Amino acid sequence: MIKILVANAQQALDLKQQVLDHGLTQGQDFSWRYNPDHYDGYNDSSHTHPTVEFEFQEPSMETFFQLRWK
Numbered sequence: 001m002i003k004i005l006v007a008n009a010q011q012a013l014d015l016k017q018q019v020l021d022h023g024l025t026q027g028q029d030f031s032w033r034y035n036p037d038h039y040d041g042y043n044d045s046s047h048t049h050p051t052v053e054f055e056f057q058e059p060s061m062e063t064f065f066q067l068r069w070k
Contacts, residue, residue, distance in 0.1 A: 002054045002066050009034055012052035019054065019065065030056045 006012045012034040016026075024030050035051045056062040 002056075002062060002069070004052050004054075004069055005049050006034075006052050008050065009036065012050070015052055015054075015069070018068075022061075024056075024061065029058070029061065030054055 004015065006015070012032075016032055019030055019032075020026070026032070031054070033053045035048075035053065037048055037050045054062075054065065056065070
């Protein structure tokens with residue numbers, strides 16, 4: 001699994017689009033999940049940064065994108 005800190009949902013969608021542009025199919029070749037910041041505006045201790053997680057069926061694709069995005 002690759003977990004990446006992102007600034008916002010649009011950045012997560014851009015990363016997903018990069019995977020799709022390489023000809024991979026969501027649900028077949030990879031799955032992904034966007035985890036938004038759950039900050040409520042009041043309590044700094046609950047502040048987390050948004051992340052996106054990718055899981056690839058092929059280990060070589062996971063290695064490729066991990067090197068590309070790091």
